[in-house]
Amino acid sequence: MNIDIIDTAADMTRVFDAAPEHRRDLIRHMWSPMVGMYHFIPGEIDMALIHQQNFGFPDSCPTEALREGLDALIQANAWGRMRHALERGVESLKTANPDLCVPDLKVLLLLGDPANGHFMEEVQGLSAFGGISGYIAVTVWPTDEVLNRLEAIVVHELHHNVRYSPGGVVWDPATVTVGEHVVAEGLADIFATELYGQDGYTHFVDDHTRDDDRVLAKVTSGLQVTGMQDFAAWVLGDKIARLFGADPVGLPTGAGYAAGVRLVGEYLRLHGGTAASNVHALAETILSDVLPRLGLGNE
Template structure:
């Protein structure tokens, strides 16, 4: 996945940054890791991941018949049960699908995560297709918070199209999902560029503190909640689907969605 980085990366550091299982833990921690692995195996996690991806690919190619699918490589990683942020703040899940052809999902197999496993995977699939050749270009120098927020909204709504309420990211609080003040605050940052601030606007203050970004006064998962509302407003107005909108520019979505939600059209600039 990191082929484009000269000299590669420290894979042990990447594993740790992605909340992967501890490799030098105590005997008690090692036992928890073994129990977690046994739980994943008992839940047929790997087989379910494959089936979910096949269903997701079918949904996307049905909605966009000329879609070119990347040749996917998928990594399912057992998470770190000793990491308080991973276990509590983001409730045992961390995923990344933003580099074409590669999806990584780190989980701790508690009941909610196991119930949502398929939805978690197809969320990342939507990202992967969005940022594959022929889709949206993620330029680190110019990409905006608006693109990231819309992408999370599209991915969650796509997962919901396939899996109902289980599609929505579970570390987002119910109040956050409907809080107009949260929506307005996120909307005020849609034009922010510079990926260093993305954790603040999308993941919220707790994650911003973890990653050394400035806090902007948002709860965990605020960008996901706002993104889902923006995307839902756009889809309701246009009669399309998140699957069919996988390559729709975020500016087009925001141009329709912001006024429908009572937000100024220029909030994204």
């Protein structure tokens, strides 16, 4: 398999240096290798809009902060570190699953919008997606915490990518449940910890949320919910749900991640194995085993 880390350092430099009227087209060019990630969207796709929806940096006149952010990524060897992490992650997955087929990957890393309060404060400089086979997009603001977690961030997305690649779990928008999303986040976070220790846990989930039994009970009450428009509230929390126009359900940011780690962690404790070896484990298998043991169920 091939890992194609797109040279977005050069791409972003070209955007920042260009006249304002040319920047949007340069952003479209930067995103063009990722167009296959959106194969499910009918009609022509404006990749500049995709950039904006992923909290990408604004195409208005670049501020000094954007140039400093890019320099921070370059100085941190972000692209090289992500490649090494992905190679290590693939090796771990294939060692645990010798017959596993890992897709070729296109990986895009870019700066987010430092003026976006939600991006900077609520998700603490991170928006990433790896759920479409063969593509990983990571938007960051290079805080110390994000820079320290670059490897963990990208292998988290790698686990999702392999889970939903051909031969793995099928994500059917018509039937997929909150339970599948929660289990997938738990598996991906634990996989990242198997490789990178405590840095593997998604950093916008606070310790109180991770340990709160009321949060776990509330999330498990919604595991059978279908309809992806409702997933944000159950998995990402109320504040993010409101941003996407979904109804809140009374959960803090990252609640589904926290619940997923606890549920998957309990399953691995009971049965052994790793998040790597369980990359294709069915959510219903994990949940039907773990929920009764924890005295939890679906309302």
